[in-house]
Amino acid sequence: MIDPMLSNAANLPHSMDTFIAIAVGNTRTRVGVLQGTECVKAQSLSSDQSGDIASFVAALFDEFEFGSDEPVVLMSTVSQEDADSIEDEIKSKFGWSIYRLGRDIEIPIRHTLTESGEKSVGQDRLLCAIGAFDVVKQACVVVDLGTAITIDFVDGEGVYHGGAIMPGVSTMLESMHTSTSHLPELKYRKLDPSSFEPGKQTDDAMILGVAAAAGGAVRYLAERYAQFYEGYPQIIATGGDMGLLEDDELIEAFVPDLQLHGIRVACKMIIDNENEQDDQDND
Structure with a gap:
């Protein structure tokens, strides 16, 4: 069984109370706002329409309170090309940073894959x-x-x-x-x-x-x-x-936006693990 080390929480923003999650799929991309444990608003757009996705991200920032001058934006992807285009579009239009799963943040899950x-x-x-x-x-x-x-x-x-x-x-x-x-x-x-x-x-x-x-x-x-x-x-x-x-x-259960919730849970696992290690170091 593979048991990867959890990423350093220093790669994550300090506040994760409200953030935007982007899940780039093969044909459709899901974009949503997560507050606490809830996905409060989400929409699907074509993965190859980076401009539309960037505009929707901006609209979410205008609609919700993020507590800072720019939103925390986390992105997962199965299409690196589309994800690169979306990241470039958001950065060029708004100057916002994108935290990407697999690049900036490892996905903290044990597995038995080859x-x-x-x-x-x-x-x-x-x-x-x-x-x-x-x-x-x-x-x-x-x-x-x-x-x-x-x-x-x-x-x-x-x-x-x-x-x-x-x-x-x-x-x-x-x-x-x-x-x-x-x-x-x-x-x-x-x-x-x-x-x-x-x-x-x-x-x-x-x-x-x-x-x-x-x-x-x-x-x-x-x-x-x-x-x-x-x-x-x-x-x-x-x-x-x-x-x-x-x-x-x-x-037994239907969960819309499960991948967006997975992004939230993955980041929480990383932060909780880092806090636990800090507590052990201080003992």
Whole structure:
């Protein structure tokens, strides 16, 4: 098991009561304000629209009280190119500093990944794992439904064991349309939970297929992880498409903006660890 040392809290700003968190995804970026333990306002924007993201960050600074001349801004990313563009845009327009997870601040999570896995795992997966364990305080399956769907396992000690990655529902629908001659272009729509009929026409069959793929994967992997762990973990869902699972009794918690909360929890862990070390040094 890999147990990384927590980052030095000196890399973090002194006040974290209110801050802006930016989670840069493959296609969408989530930007929100966190006050205490709550995400009080958040919005999703296209990851390649750095100007729009910078403008929204500025609007949040104008709307909320940060207690200083500039906001604390923390950023995680799975796309370094988009993150660089967003950081450059914010710095050039407003002169504000950006604290980036993985560059300025290590992500404090124990894990059992291989060396290659540690280098390639997405920050979104690690931060959602940290956020989920903080919510349930026990072993859990973390389901993040977006462009891709990730279904990961965290044990009862908060150790991240990795998981599975599959296409998201929109990605599956797009792939069927672009890879075939006659399947239509569709956007996902919610199924009628009271109906158990097969799809009676092509579009219904496609929607039913991607819903079954996503929901079935969650059930299959939850059983697999339970056998691995020899105990049944809670299942927590997040992400832009988490509504897909809202009628699934297997899901025990839905947490919007779990990654943003993971950023908050990661920073708190680092600061708490530093304070604990200072107390030990003073004893």
